[in-house]
Amino acid sequence: MIQGRITSLSDDGLGILETGGKLIYVPFSYPGDEVKAGKTKRRFGRLLAKDLELIEPSPLRERARCSHFGRCGGCLWQGLKYREQLRLKGELFERITGVSAPIKGSLKIWDFRNVSNFIVTTDGIGLKEYGNPLSVVDLYECPVFSKKTREYLNALRSFLRESGLRPWDLKKKAGDIHYLQVREGKFTGDVMVNLIAHKKPSKEAAEAFRDYFSFTDSLYWSLKANERDDPRGEPELLDGGPFIRERIGDVTYLIHPNSFFQTNSYALELLLRAVEGFTDGEKVLDLYSGVGTFGVWLARKGFAVEGVELNPFAVKMANRNAELNGVDAVFKVGRAEETSIGDYDTVVVDPPRKGLREAGELLVRSGVERVVYVSCNPRAFKLDYENHLKKAYQVEGTVLVDMFPHTPHVEAVVELVRKG
Numbered sequence: 001m002i003q004g005r006i007t008s009l010s011d012d013g014l015g016i017l018e019t020g021g022k023l024i025y026v027p028f029s030y031p032g033d034e035v036k037a038g039k040t041k042r043r044f045g046r047l048l049a050k051d052l053e054l055i056e057p058s059p060l061r062e063r064a065r066c067s068h069f070g071r072c073g074g075c076l077w078q079g080l081k082y083r084e085q086l087r088l089k090g091e092l093f094e095r096i097t098g099v100s101a102p103i104k105g106s107l108k109i110w111d112f113r114n115v116s117n118f119i120v121t122t123d124g125i126g127l128k129e130y131g132n133p134l135s136v137v138d139l140y141e142c143p144v145f146s147k148k149t150r151e152y153l154n155a156l157r158s159f160l161r162e163s164g165l166r167p168w169d170l171k172k173k174a175g176d177i178h179y180l181q182v183r184e185g186k187f188t189g190d191v192m193v194n195l196i197a198h199k200k201p202s203k204e205a206a207e208a209f210r211d212y213f214s215f216t217d218s219l220y221w222s223l224k225a226n227e228r229d230d231p232r233g234e235p236e237l238l239d240g241g242p243f244i245r246e247r248i249g250d251v252t253y254l255i256h257p258n259s260f261f262q263t264n265s266y267a268l269e270l271l272l273r274a275v276e277g278f279t280d281g282e283k284v285l286d287l288y289s290g291v292g293t294f295g296v297w298l299a300r301k302g303f304a305v306e307g308v309e310l311n312p313f314a315v316k317m318a319n320r321n322a323e324l325n326g327v328d329a330v331f332k333v334g335r336a337e338e339t340s341i342g343d344y345d346t347v348v349v350d351p352p353r354k355g356l357r358e359a360g361e362l363l364v365r366s367g368v369e370r371v372v373y374v375s376c377n378p379r380a381f382k383l384d385y386e387n388h389l390k391k392a393y394q395v396e397g398t399v400l401v402d403m404f405p406h407t408p409h410v411e412a413v414v415e416l417v418r419k420g
Contacts (some may be wrong), residue, residue, distance in 0.1 A: 005037040013408025032058030060084045072137040073130035075406040089410040096378040101398035106267040109405040116145040117231040120167045159212040163205045163273035179231035186265035193258045194220040194336045196233045200271035264403045272297045274399040278372045281345020287336045292318030299327035307331035341366040348372045355380030360388030371416040
């Protein structure tokens with residue numbers, strides 16, 4: 001039995017308990033909590049507490065809204081007061097990067113996610129249990145996603161009972177249905193449902209699926225050809241339109257099952273305005289442009305935008321979004337690290353979680369005066385800056401935007417200006 005008071009947080013948002021010369025990492029705990037843990041397990045080289053019991057709560061705490069909090073891996077910080085979440089995110093970002101920055105909170109902290117991927121298993125339908133990849137929390141609500149979560153999950157459960165299709169067995173890696181992906185246009189009311197399955201639907205199954213999800217604007221069945229535990233497949237439209245729409249400010253975006261789109265529609269405008277605020281000049285290069293989230297927004301504000309993205313489908317979607325909004329933006333397929341950077345005034349980069357790496361040297365060698373770096377991974381930004389960008393650029397401004405309430409994660413927008 002381990003007991004003590006949480007003294008601090010790890011970089012990934014776990015409470016740290018110091019006892020007997022050891023550091024114990026305690027999920028769902030916060031500085032000031034006195035806790036008791038029945039046992040520990042070693043995971044990724046550190047001791048992780050299990051069977052947590054809260055003896056005395058920290059003054060930073062508040063009652064979690066979700067009944068699944070404490071098991072579900074979706075919301076590590078839901079037991080923290082929101083103002084404390086923001087404060088601690090700022091502190092963690094500064095600890096990791098050495099950069100102090102103001103943070104903008106999300107305009108909504110409930111029902112804010114515009115997408116959720118529910119894993120469909122023999123043990124339940126929902127999200128993975130924290131720290132246990134082979135255990136699923138059988139959900140009947142998710143207040144961070146949608147007030148309609150129960151409706152979506154009940155429709156799926158009824159469909160499975162009628163169709164006889166088998167949920168996925170995580171241990172045996174076998175079954176018919178693996179994920180239910182639901183997307184909502186928070187500002188349009190559009191709903192897209194995408195079932196990720198390991199077999200094509202029979203005529204009867206397709207008809208039943210349409211009946212149970214008749215409330216959707218776009219209904220897909222995606223065929224998954226591998227056993228990987230991710231919500232990806234080859235989508236086939238069963239009913240409705242091929243896209244749903246989301247509207248952020250005065251920009252409309254088309255969303256498809258294979259599109260990546262920022263998950264918090266209510267904080268996205270704050271993020272876009274932060275990028276816009278650091279963008280200067282007339283010509284902008286949008287590297288890792290995705291579906292044109294930043295590029296189309298900037299073009300709407302009067303910048304001439306060219307975008308480069310490796311994924312051909314994302315490029316197709318970005319050009320559709322540019323056309324839909326009638327803006328001066330052109331997107332093309334290409335590798336960021338092989339892009340010829342010409343006479344742009346600003347380069348916007350939103351790299352994958354691993355960061356820029358080789359593309360960082362490309363920017364250093366370019367003559368571009370200003371780089372706007374968008375990142376949800378402060379460690380990757382620090383490595384990119386220390387190993388590459390620091391040679392030519394200095395940090396002039398940073399804004400943090402809380403795209404991920406109730407988690408330790410935060411999105412950073414960093415303004416980098418070429419040294420004199």
